[in-house]
Amino acid sequence: MENLDAARLQMAFTLIFHIVFACIGMVMPFFMVVSHYKWLKTRNQVYLTLTKAWQKGVAIFFVTGAVSGTALSFELGLLWPEFMKHAGPIIGMPFSLEGAAFFVEAIALGFYLYGWNKLPEKFHWVTGIIIGLSGVASGILVVAANGWMNAPTGFDYIDGKFTNIDPVQAMLNPAWFTQALHMTLAAFTATGFAVAGIHAYQVYKKRKIELHTKAFKIALTFAAVAAILQPISGDISAKDIAERQPVKLAAMEAHYHTEKGAPLYVGGIVNEETQEVSYKIALPGMLSFLAFGDFDAEVKGLNDFPEDERPNVPMVHYAFQIMVGIGSLLFLVGILYFVSLKKKKWLNNNKYWLLFVLVAPLGFIALEAGWIVTEVGRQPWIIHKIMRTKDAVTPMPGIVVSFYTYIVVYLTLSVAVTWLMLRQIKVLNHSNH
Amino acid sequence: MLYVVLFFLAFSLYLYVVLGGADYGAGIVELFSSEENQKITKKTIYRVMGPVWEANHIWVIILIVILWIAFPEYYNIMVISLHIPLTIVLLGVTLRGVAFVFRHYDAVIDKSQKLYDQMFKVSSLITPIFLGIVFGALISGNIKITDDISTLTFYDAFIAPWFNAFSILVGLFFAALCAFLSSVLLIGESESGKENIYIRKSAIAAIVVFVVGFVTLGYGYLIDNVFINGFVSNPFALICVTLSAVLLIPLWKMIRKGNKVWSRSFAGLQVFFILLAALGAHFPDIIITTNGSINLLENSAPESVIKVLGISLIIGGAVILPGLFHLLKSFKMIKILDRDNNPLI
Numbered sequence: 123m124e125n126l127d128a129a130r131l132q133m134a135f136t137l138i139f140h141i142v143f144a145c146i147g148m149v150m151p152f153f154m155v156v157s158h159y160k161w162l163k164t165r166n167q168v169y170l171t172l173t174k175a176w177q178k179g180v181a182i183f184f185v186t187g188a189v190s191g192t193a194l195s196f197e198l199g200l201l202w203p204e205f206m207k208h209a210g211p212i213i214g215m216p217f218s219l220e221g222a223a224f225f226v227e228a229i230a231l232g233f234y235l236y237g238w239n240k241l242p243e244k245f246h247w248v249t250g251i252i253i254g255l256s257g258v259a260s261g262i263l264v265v266a267a268n269g270w271m272n273a274p275t276g277f278d279y280i281d282g283k284f285t286n287i288d289p290v291q292a293m294l295n296p297a298w299f300t301q302a303l304h305m306t307l308a309a310f311t312a313t314g315f316a317v318a319g320i321h322a323y324q325v326y327k328k329r330k331i332e333l334h335t336k337a338f339k340i341a342l343t344f345a346a347v348a349a350i351l352q353p354i355s356g357d358i359s360a361k362d363i364a365e366r367q368p369v370k371l372a373a374m375e376a377h378y379h380t381e382k383g384a385p386l387y388v389g390g391i392v393n394e395e396t397q398e399v400s401y402k403i404a405l406p407g408m409l410s411f412l413a414f415g416d417f418d419a420e421v422k423g424l425n426d427f428p429e430d431e432r433p434n435v436p437m438v439h440y441a442f443q444i445m446v447g448i449g450s451l452l453f454l455v456g457i458l459y460f461v462s463l464k465k466k467k468w469l470n471n472n473k474y475w476l477l478f479v480l481v482a483p484l485g486f487i488a489l490e491a492g493w494i495v496t497e498v499g500r501q502p503w504i505i506h507k508i509m510r511t512k513d514a515v516t517p518m519p520g521i522v523v524s525f526y527t528y529i530v531v532y533l534t535l536s537v538a539v540t541w542l543m544l545r546q547i548k549v550l551n552h553s554n555h
Numbered sequence: 556m557l558y559v560v561l562f563f564l565a566f567s568l569y570l571y572v573v574l575g576g577a578d579y580g581a582g583i584v585e586l587f588s589s590e591e592n593q594k595i596t597k598k599t600i601y602r603v604m605g606p607v608w609e610a611n612h613i614w615v616i617i618l619i620v621i622l623w624i625a626f627p628e629y630y631n632i633m634v635i636s637l638h639i640p641l642t643i644v645l646l647g648v649t650l651r652g653v654a655f656v657f658r659h660y661d662a663v664i665d666k667s668q669k670l671y672d673q674m675f676k677v678s679s680l681i682t683p684i685f686l687g688i689v690f691g692a693l694i695s696g697n698i699k700i701t702d703d704i705s706t707l708t709f710y711d712a713f714i715a716p717w718f719n720a721f722s723i724l725v726g727l728f729f730a731a732l733c734a735f736l737s738s739v740l741l742i743g744e745s746e747s748g749k750e751n752i753y754i755r756k757s758a759i760a761a762i763v764v765f766v767v768g769f770v771t772l773g774y775g776y777l778i779d780n781v782f783i784n785g786f787v788s789n790p791f792a793l794i795c796v797t798l799s800a801v802l803l804i805p806l807w808k809m810i811r812k813g814n815k816v817w818s819r820s821f822a823g824l825q826v827f828f829i830l831l832a833a834l835g836a837h838f839p840d841i842i843i844t845t846n847g848s849i850n851l852l853e854n855s856a857p858e859s860v861i862k863v864l865g866i867s868l869i870i871g872g873a874v875i876l877p878g879l880f881h882l883l884k885s886f887k888m889i890k891i892l893d894r895d896n897n898p899l900i
């Protein structure tokens with residue numbers, strides 16, 4: 123394996139894990155404080171049991187997210203030293219603020235976890251809110267740094283040198299808002315459906331039905347709202363990419379030839395040789411409309427771009443199809459959930475619960491697919507139109523060794539974390555509240 | 556503003572060495588304890604470190620982020636030449652963090668605790684040794700600077716900078732220092748009647764720190780190490796080291812008296828002087844390579860970057876430090892004594 127490929131795979135692999143940990147660590151505190159609020163208001167013991175069960179989840183995911191995040195902060199430099207040498211000072215601002223937000227989160231978490239019966243009740247609850255807010259702030263800041271790689275601003279690039287650096291402008295790059303909005307909603311959708319699915323499974327198995335139904339409702343309310351809002355954010359993102367990174371948009375749609383009134387391809391198999399997409403559903407004029415709000419607008423095809431400036435088209439296209447497909451499905455499931463609140467009878471039907479068990483992992487699959495679209499779609503650039511990924515990689519040979527080490531460590535960790543969570547649920551089901 | 560950034564860099568380094576160090580040290584103390592004492596230590600560690608241990612380790616992230624923003628050249632040399640020890644540190648940090656959570660938050664207490672304990676103890680020893688090796692490598696004079704690293708052999712470029720007796724001695728020194736800090740901290744936190752365990756440990760650790768420190772200096776002097784030569788001929792560094800050694804006397808008195816605030820303050824002050832000596836001896840040249848030193852002040856990011864970073868650090872510090880102080884203070888006053896009262900167990 124080439125050093126560049128090994129480094130890219132290692133980065134992708136660690137990010138895929140970190141994203142899951144970070145999203146759960148960022149969203150679950152909100153479920154926890156809602157349950158905590160209901161406990162304070164109703165004094166129903168079930169909510170207290172649930173809050174305490176969820177806080178363990180928060181603690182475990184916060185730590186795993188924190189250590190995998192620490193690993194990433196080092197890996198950025200270890201794998202991409204040339205990138206960090208130039209980009210580090212420019213995008214340092216969101217990273218330093220993220221460090222601060224993360225610190226606030228750790229402090230609040232210390233207060234929250236250890237503050238039961240020791241801190242004033244309201245103050246204790248507020249520390250839970252702070253955990254959630256600072257977690258979301260961290261997430262947005264990190265995404266802002268990623269946004270800069272897609273839309274580099276805040277410097278002049280003259281003769282291979284970065285001068286006249288403006289870190290604030292770099293942080294508020296044109297991509298930060300669309301990406302952060304899309305990612306925050308995705309985090310709530312993915313975590314909400316996953317957590318709700320776990321509790322739905324318990325109801326399906328008829329274990330502690332009251333507790334798990336309450337848990338399900340809290341998690342799914344967040345998830346459904348986010349899933350219903352997500353298409354709007356997706357539309358904003360598509361229009362933004364059409365402007366800024368037309369080649370990425372073309373790859374997402376496997377759109378090879380520039381044309382007016384371009385059709386939108388749903389699904390399909392990409393043939394790179396013939397530049398054809400077979401077995402697709404083509405919606406005439408829709409791509410032009412979604413990208414520019416005009417059915418007749420011209421959409422640039424991949425052939426308008428030099429061959430060495432195009433990403434891996436099939437991978438980006440398939441990932442995009444998966445993301446949009448799952449997104450649409452979860453949008454419908456979200457609506458179905460709100461309807462079910464009016465139709466109490468449905469809750470007695472086990473198929474209702476089975477549905478939510480089945481969709482539980484989909485949110486995270488869509489979220490990972492979305493990151494593949496944005497990251498693979500950016501290639502061959504590490505900084506869009508400025509620095510190529512292959513010029514940023516470490517000169518140290520043998521990265522493949524560390525890649526395999528990371529695979530072993532992370533896979534072991536995820537097995538262990540899953541096992542630990544199963545044990546938590548088991549104990550929860552045997553507890554008396 | 557560059558000095559504000561430098562202050563925060565040194566400040567985070569100091570806090571990481573003291574807080575993170577005591578945290579690593581707890582695992583080392585546990586590793587070198589009898590089976591019965593291991594149980595006592597495990598309980599005490601959880602009580603003391605539980606609420607603050609995440610915060611203890613965020614300092615290293617702050618440190619890395621300041622380095623890459625403000626001193627990109629410096630950071631670049633570090634991540635390329637010291638790729639291997641840094642990767643080992645990372646794996647250590649990961650395994651240790653996970654082991655800590657597992658052994659304290661696992662809903663079921665059974666045989667798997669043994670595995671978590673082993674993971675925790677071993678990674679608590681290995682991680683600080685390699686952190687020390689990284690610092691030792693930066694000052695060892697073995698890092699090669701070249702425009703084209705592919706002209707060097709793999710050994711010269713990626714192994715020799717850190718795999719040498721001097722760097723390894725610095726690594727051992729740092730691990731001993733962690734154990735020392737932790738023992739002093741644990742004296743004040745142990746249940747009554749158990750203090751003697753940690754008093755003995757801190758005495759042993761102090762001797763090890765002293766011996767390894769002396770050997771490192773002596774060895775460096777013998778091999779004509781640039782850093783050590785500068786160190787021993789620098790009156791400022793010598794005064795700092797002497798002060799640090801002299802502080803052992805009041806420290807010992809305070810331990811005997813059972814005064815935890817002063818005994819911890821003295822131990823913290825000792826580390827402060829050691830660090831001040833190490834950084835001050837060659838300031839502003841902190842990386843020493845085969846072809847000379849790299850000046851920290853002359854290799855910083857552009858002024859506009861430093862200005863924004865300085866302001867962010869001041870604001871961040873103003874938000875974080877009072878909160879952190881309050882956290883530490885609250886949980887010193889509020890004792891979490893037994894497992895029954897603890898929602899997490």
